[in-house]
Amino acid sequence: MSLRTAPPGTLQQFRRLAQAASEAEDAALAKIVAMLDHLDHRGEADLVLERVRPRLRALGVPRRLNLARLLFLPMDGAIRSPMEWRRGEAALPRSALPVLADILLPLLPPQAARAAQALEGLTTADTGAIGELGALLWPAAAAALPPRPPPEWGESGLGPADYQAIAGLCLPIWQAGAAIWAALAAAPQGPKEALSRAALGAVAPAGPQPLAVVLATLLAVAAAPGSVAHVAALLSPQARAVVVQALDVLLATPPPPFGKLGIERAAEAALLLARRLDDLQACSLLAGERLKKLESLRREAEEACRNRYLEGAEKQVVTPTQRLLAGDGASDEEVAAVEAAARALRGLEAASRKLGGGPLLDRGVKELVGRLTLLGRGATRSGGMTPVDIARSIEILSGPHAALTALSAITRP
Amino acid sequence: MPPSDTLSRDVFSRLAPFANGHYQPVTFLERGVTLPFTTPNLLGGRIRPGERGQSDLILANPAGVDGVYLLPWSALPDLCAPTLHDRAMWERVAKLPKVTPRLVREATRAVAREGYAGRPAARAALEAERTSQRIRVVRLYALLAALVAQAAPGAAPGAAAAPESPQMLERRAREVLRLRSREDGAPGLEAALLALQQLAEACELFGPGEGAMLPRLAGELEALARAVGLWAAGLGEAERAFARLLRASADLSLAGWRQAAPPLEAMLADVWGLVRRWLAEPGPILAQLARPEWLLDGWELLIALWAEATPEKRGEAAREMVAMIPVVPGEAQGLLAEQAGIRAEAHATLMRHWKRSILANHDRLTGQQVALVARNEALRARLP
Numbered sequence A: 001m002s003l004r005t006a007p008p009g010t011l012q013q014f015r016r017l018a019q020a021a022s023e024a025e026d027a028a029l030a031k032i033v034a035m036l037d038h039l040d041h042r043g044e045a046d047l048v049l050e051r052v053r054p055r056l057r058a059l060g061v062p063r064r065l066n067l068a069r070l071l072f073l074p075m076d077g078a079i080r081s082p083m084e085w086r087r088g089e090a091a092l093p094r095s096a097l098p099v100l101a102d103i104l105l106p107l108l109p110p111q112a113a114r115a116a117q118a119l120e121g122l123t124t125a126d127t128g129a130i131g132e133l134g135a136l137l138w139p140a141a142a143a144a145l146p147p148r149p150p151p152e153w154g155e156s157g158l159g160p161a162d163y164q165a166i167a168g169l170c171l172p173i174w175q176a177g178a179a180i181w182a183a184l185a186a187a188p189q190g191p192k193e194a195l196s197r198a199a200l201g202a203v204a205p206a207g208p209q210p211l212a213v214v215l216a217t218l219l220a221v222a223a224a225p226g227s228v229a230h231v232a233a234l235l236s237p238q239a240r241a242v243v244v245q246a247l248d249v250l251l252a253t254p255p256p257p258f259g260k261l262g263i264e265r266a267a268e269a270a271l272l273l274a275r276r277l278d279d280l281q282a283c284s285l286l287a288g289e290r291l292k293k294l295e296s297l298r299r300e301a302e303e304a305c306r307n308r309y310l311e312g313a314e315k316q317v318v319t320p321t322q323r324l325l326a327g328d329g330a331s332d333e334e335v336a337a338v339e340a341a342a343r344a345l346r347g348l349e350a351a352s353r354k355l356g357g358g359p360l361l362d363r364g365v366k367e368l369v370g371r372l373t374l375l376g377r378g379a380t381r382s383g384g385m386t387p388v389d390i391a392r393s394i395e396i397l398s399g400p401h402a403a404l405t406a407l408s409a410i411t412r413p
Numbered sequence B: 001m002p003p004s005d006t007l008s009r010d011v012f013s014r015l016a017p018f019a020n021g022h023y024q025p026v027t028f029l030e031r032g033v034t035l036p037f038t039t040p041n042l043l044g045g046r047i048r049p050g051e052r053g054q055s056d057l058i059l060a061n062p063a064g065v066d067g068v069y070l071l072p073w074s075a076l077p078d079l080c081a082p083t084l085h086d087r088a089m090w091e092r093v094a095k096l097p098k099v100t101p102r103l104v105r106e107a108t109r110a111v112a113r114e115g116y117a118g119r120p121a122a123r124a125a126l127e128a129e130r131t132s133q134r135i136r137v138v139r140l141y142a143l144l145a146a147l148v149a150q151a152a153p154g155a156a157p158g159a160a161a162a163p164e165s166p167q168m169l170e171r172r173a174r175e176v177l178r179l180r181s182r183e184d185g186a187p188g189l190e191a192a193l194l195a196l197q198q199l200a201e202a203c204e205l206f207g208p209g210e211g212a213m214l215p216r217l218a219g220e221l222e223a224l225a226r227a228v229g230l231w232a233a234g235l236g237e238a239e240r241a242f243a244r245l246l247r248a249s250a251d252l253s254l255a256g257w258r259q260a261a262p263p264l265e266a267m268l269a270d271v272w273g274l275v276r277r278w279l280a281e282p283g284p285i286l287a288q289l290a291r292p293e294w295l296l297d298g299w300e301l302l303i304a305l306w307a308e309a310t311p312e313k314r315g316e317a318a319r320e321m322v323a324m325i326p327v328v329p330g331e332a333q334g335l336l337a338e339q340a341g342i343r344a345e346a347h348a349t350l351m352r353h354w355k356r357s358i359l360a361n362h363d364r365l366t367g368q369q370v371a372l373v374a375r376n377e378a379l380r381a382r383l384p
Helices: A008-023 A026-037 A043-059 A067-078 A096-107 A110-117 A127-144 A151-156 A160-175 A177-185 A193-206 A208-221 A225-233 A237-252 A263-281 A289-326 A332-355 A358-376 A387-398 A400-411 B009-018 B073-079 B084-094 B101-113 B119-151 B166-180 B189-202 B213-233 B237-269 B271-280 B282-296 B299-308 B311-322 B337-360 B362-366 B369-382
Strands: B046-049 B055-060 B068-072
Touching: A026 A043, A043 A263, A067 A096, A067 A127, A067 A160, A067 A177, A067 A208, A096 A127, A096 A151, A096 A160, A110 A127, A127 A160, A127 A177, A151 A160, A160 A177, A160 A193, A160 A208, A177 A193, A177 A208, A193 A208, A193 A225, A208 A225, A208 A237, A225 A237, A225 A263, A237 A289, A263 A289, A263 A332, A289 A332, A289 A358, A289 A387, A332 A358, A332 A387, A332 B119, A332 B369, A358 A387, A358 A400, A387 A400, A387 B084, A400 B084, B055 B073, B068 B073, B073 B084, B084 B101, B101 B119, B101 B282, B119 B166, B119 B189, B119 B237, B119 B271, B119 B369, B166 B189, B189 B271, B189 B282, B213 B237, B213 B282, B213 B299, B237 B271, B237 B282, B237 B299, B237 B311, B271 B282, B299 B311, B299 B369
Parallel strands: none
Antiparallel strands: B046 B055, B055 B068
């Protein structure tokens, strides 16, 4: 089923699902995505994913593996929605991926075809299996890629010239697939310079466009993007221009949507971003305006994190505390939920501090403690939240000293 | 500036003047009593009587290596920012007239009941108190039954009485005591009944009837040593060395337990003799009853740490446990010299293996402080 053929009722359903997905909590969103990933041809279902793609990236939701997803993992950072894709840029339109995979599947040699079948049941979290199966499938796909567009290419909605350009990107990248994947799999640890050099060096001779695609993919996930960029810039004099362009794109990329992530995930994303920004800050390729952009990105991220903290504190600590104080009783589970939220917030606060903005965070935490202390002074109903319950929330959010002071203020006659 | 609530290099520098690398207590009192701290820096800390009426705080080396730090009890808030729970416990324990496992348990349970370590720990403490009260009643009736059985013509010492109603048992026990009171120098009925009530309280953890905590703890310790052995069997030399150390240390404590238990059972079998001796001088009986508590003190925390650790976290748990394995004092080592030799050797081997891994994992201790406090509060709920 495709967008053009979908009945109006189905489209409405997908729009509703898209709305639900954008409002869903992290775990619910993961379930929606898993359901959509099981469709053989997603077609218009991509509408649902398009709105939540940045959040999906930040959540790191494991995606179902199929041939198309595995083949294009080494190019993941350069895949665009068909609306955003522009001819001539070092990028691939998403609509081309399933069509290319369908073209290649019958052309694969038996061993690679068996490897494609073995993808069933795997997800993008199975990095070891991806490495093993990809080592067979990427070179096999490169060897099987038809030199001219076959008739099925028309299903992508793209022209014959687009095929040549896209195949020209895919060919060298698939040939170097194993080296690229080794670097991508090690991205949370940097990756190490040797891995980056092997991955980027394998595609650099094919020209600036394949290098740009792989570089964009690595930069998007590397814990140390500055180091990756540095390695790339040293590959050749031409590579430097590609690197600078890739860094400009990176600096123009908005921070993860902290406001739409759960608190724990927002904290993890903030920690990773802080590490990435620190690494970029130390990168000698960035100076002047680019450093200013980096600072601006850091401020934007810190503010988003702080806002997420304050919003989370309001919704998951202050409001439930008010409710539990006003009600007839507070069950152990309800108090435990407030404490769990406070712990998650403490993690987010610590991560936000790594992005900067300490004094503003201090003020936010202090105000929060003040509000909880005031609420605690009204903690008189038996069976409800006790002064010690509230002091414990403060202890989790701001430490034992603040809790001791608050408890003394709460229990003072 | 207030002390940091994270385990930083700062803590090491604050602790440095108190280092005592050759810690080998001679007596159980010198070893101290384990406290259920929730502050990560303080986990496994002990209290013992110090000089000039002040208590000492004994802390395992936070780096997990051999040796301890001995601090004045009053220095605790200067060392780190203790949790609300630990501060309340610190204040309450400081007021104890003397340091014994029982008094410390009662004081720390009272703190937990107030909710400072969270509601699950408060509930567990409340439940433990109720259980204590129930067991004291069980003990009293078991003592009365033994008293009656002892007085029955032809009854073997310690023979259990046939089941009967509490009222009937009380009536028969009073009869026995009335007859016994006619003996030369024997206590009167009311004094003997009061003594039995006090003995029932003293025998709460080890005595006739169900629910004895110490035999259960000994069983759990044996199970811990076995579980750690199984876990380590398929792992590296460091883990196997840890399991050997734990096994050897547990065997020492269990050997002590096996030595201490039979005389206690014999003592409790002669209830009338016990009543008379109690009224004459309760101190020696209390000391004998307390000995297994001192022997097994500290193991509950390790059992809880292991139970709380998920399979993938057991390596981390082992790294924490190694510094907290109770040191057997010299007075008990005299009785168990052979095993003590094995232990010392195993300990030295283990420390060589674990020192490196502890230091390599130092970052785990400096981060995630809030999560560690939550974990320690979960331990607190397991140690009511």
